[in-house]
Amino acid sequence: MRKDLTLKKHIPRTKLATKDSLRSMLKQYGMVYVKPSHGSQGRGVMKMQKLGAKYTYQLGSKKSTFTTYEAAYRSIHKEMKGKRYLVQKGIRLLKHKGRRFDIRLMVQRAPQGGWAATGTLGRAAHPGKIVTNGSQGGSIYSTVQVLKSHAGPAGRWKLLKSMDRLGLRTARLLRGISPGIKELGLDFAIDAKLKPWILEVNTVPAVCPFSLLADKSMLRRIVRYGKAYGKTYQLKCTKAKRGK
Structure with missing residues (x-):
């Protein structure tokens, strides 16, 4: 994806997590995310910051502070448990009701051919955590709910159209590979400038969060498109919950 110049502008810089790469990216950006290269449901994701002369990181709801980088890295390295991790430029997410959120976009093969963007929703993190996944206590909102305090109707429309274009471009690119x-x-x-950044691309996305939205039109469209290529979905959410 990084070879595509359009997509590259919307992908946070990411490197294999080593002692040196983590130090250099932390120095450059001030805040980074350290995540498993093959993780799922937000497990193992850590947020690391340099605050003045101190280094902090958060895993789940646990926060740790250190006076030296060496001590901080030893602790983080222990959490990696010998697995391959990535370090990614930290994007400071917008907030909804004091909770940081991201937006999930669903892109599918259309029954008539080609690709279509079929639905979006907002995912707000648990107040004490850094990831938005339902399995980590995240809540589901409509995109209008999470964006309305940050952009008016025209701004929201422009942002969603931009995400649609990026999603469709990603799908066409990956379809060529797989x-x-x-x-x-x-x-x-x-x-804060309403620029969308692609954090993750999931090839087996959960659809049940769309069942938590009051407007079921996107859910119906997603299910209909999936049925056209032989897919059925688990629509009962056992982890994510509807935001209030």
Whole structure:
């Protein structure tokens, strides 16, 4: 994806997490995310910051502070448990009711051919955590709910259209590499300038969060498109919950 110049502008810089790469990216950006290269449901994701002369990181709801980088890295390295991790430029997510959120975009093969953006929703993190996944206590909102305090109708429309274009471009690119792909779930961070950043691309996206929205039109469309290529979905959410 980084070879595509359009997509590259919307992907946070990411490197293999080593002692040196983590130090240099932390120095450059001030805040980074350290995440498993093959993780799922937000497990193992850590947020690390340099605050003055101190280094802090958060895993789940646990926060740790250190006076030296060496001590901080030893602790983080222990949490990695010998697995391959990535370090990614930190994007400071917008907030809804004091909770940081991202936006999930669903992209699917259309029954008539080609690709279509079929639904979006907002995912707000648990107040004490850094990831928005339902399994980590996240809540589901409509995109209008999470964006309305940050952008008016025209601004929201422009942002959502931009995400649609990025999602469709990603799908066409990945389809060329893996012809069997029929659907994607893209997770977007939105920064203070309303720029969308692609955080994750999921090839087996959960659809049940769309069942928590009051408006069921997107859910019906997603299910209909999936049925056209032989897919059925688990629509009962056992982890994510509807935001209040």
